[in-house]
Amino acid sequence: MRKKRAVVALSGGVDSAFSAYLMLESGYEVIGIFLKLFGSEYSGWFSESRARKVAEFLKIPFYSLNFREKFEKKVISYFINSYLKGETPNPCIVCNRYIKFGYLLNKALELGGECLVTGHYARIKEENGEWGLFRGVDVDKDQSYFLFPLLEKPLSKIYFPLGEWRKERVHQEARRIGIPALFHESQEVCFLEGRGIKEFLTKEGGVSICPGPIITTEGKIVGEHPGVYFFTIGQRRGLKIKLGEPYYIKEIIPEENKIVIGKREEIYSSILEAEEVIADKNFPLKQGDIVEAKIRYLVKPEKAEVIYWDGRRIRLRFFHPQWAVTPGQAVVLYREDRVIAGGWIRRGVRENGNH
Numbered sequence: 001m002r003k004k005r006a007v008v009a010l011s012g013g014v015d016s017a018f019s020a021y022l023m024l025e026s027g028y029e030v031i032g033i034f035l036k037l038f039g040s041e042y043s044g045w046f047s048e049s050r051a052r053k054v055a056e057f058l059k060i061p062f063y064s065l066n067f068r069e070k071f072e073k074k075v076i077s078y079f080i081n082s083y084l085k086g087e088t089p090n091p092c093i094v095c096n097r098y099i100k101f102g103y104l105l106n107k108a109l110e111l112g113g114e115c116l117v118t119g120h121y122a123r124i125k126e127e128n129g130e131w132g133l134f135r136g137v138d139v140d141k142d143q144s145y146f147l148f149p150l151l152e153k154p155l156s157k158i159y160f161p162l163g164e165w166r167k168e169r170v171h172q173e174a175r176r177i178g179i180p181a182l183f184h185e186s187q188e189v190c191f192l193e194g195r196g197i198k199e200f201l202t203k204e205g206g207v208s209i210c211p212g213p214i215i216t217t218e219g220k221i222v223g224e225h226p227g228v229y230f231f232t233i234g235q236r237r238g239l240k241i242k243l244g245e246p247y248y249i250k251e252i253i254p255e256e257n258k259i260v261i262g263k264r265e266e267i268y269s270s271i272l273e274a275e276e277v278i279a280d281k282n283f284p285l286k287q288g289d290i291v292e293a294k295i296r297y298l299v300k301p302e303k304a305e306v307i308y309w310d311g312r313r314i315r316l317r318f319f320h321p322q323w324a325v326t327p328g329q330a331v332v333l334y335r336e337d338r339v340i341a342g343g344w345i346r347r348g349v350r351e352n353g354n355h
Contacts, residue, residue, distance in 0.1 A: 276344050
């Protein structure tokens with residue numbers, strides 16, 4: 001009888017390597033795949049040569065797939081265009097949707113894989129005959145925020161072995177076994193490869209960057225910025241202005257090459273509007289629902305009421321106003337540990353109706 005086959009995305013890092021090890025220990029036939037997405041040989045945690053060493057150590061077949069063209073079209077173009085619109089992009093979510101759990105998932109199924117396996121800290125499980133996406137057991141490392149587009153994918157074909165593990169224990173076990181993977185992780189955008197946003201946008205995106213005015217919400221010019229693409233909502237650092245009290249970025253207007261700043265209380269929003277929402281069909285949303293909403297990765301989910309929902313666009317009112325609701329980032333909705341929807345933030349609104 002043939003063993004079940006698992007296709008594991010190997011990056012060269014410890015999480016994907018240990019995931020492959022766990023699948024072997026579970027009795028699967030394992031195939032390792034590395035995705036060529038940018039550059040020639042990547043530095044840091046994303047390395048073809050290190051991924052190959054992991055496969056050799058585990059004695060599994062290894063393949064390298066060239067997805068550079070697909071990655072440039074879907075992820076890098078999105079990244080550049082998001083900045084051009086004055087947004088703060090989240091390329092990991094887009095990569096997950098189109099590259100890892102789009103093109104790669106299809107390839108895994110073509111290879112006869114029962115499932116595509118990655119080293120994400122999240123869980124996919126079946127409850128009452130329905131498959132769902134859930135937070136990982138390690139709440140400090142949970143990555144379900146980046147994975148909401150999987151709600152439109154065949155979840156039964158995706159598996160996250162580390163969802164039930166704590167990261168510290170993963171590292172301990174991987175060291176004990178002697179897996180030749182990189183244990184350090186970079187928090188930078190992988191394809192920047194150490195470059196700053198300015199260098200990347202000008203060289204890769206052909207973007208012209210020039211100084212412009214910094215204005216208050218009353219319209220008073222109080223300074224000059226070096227380029228709108230260096231900033232995000234809620235930022236204070238780098239403004240180089242002295243007004244006697246702290247001011248923060250409230251709005252970025254790229255078509256006018258200006259940045260609007262406001263006092264701290266002006267940066268809070270009680271209402272959030274999002275679009276391109278993907279929802280779990282097993283948990284239909286409706287007006288009046290109370291959910292927990294996470295507006296960026298490194299924040300806790302907060303209670304909010306659904307005040308508008310048309311199947312693709314949503315409007316939420318938070319029980320407590322949220323700091324720096326940022327266009328271009330994602331809002332992800334939970335019921336307890338289950339991800340029930342996610343979409344792209346269009347804007348935050350103060351309760352009095354002001355942006």
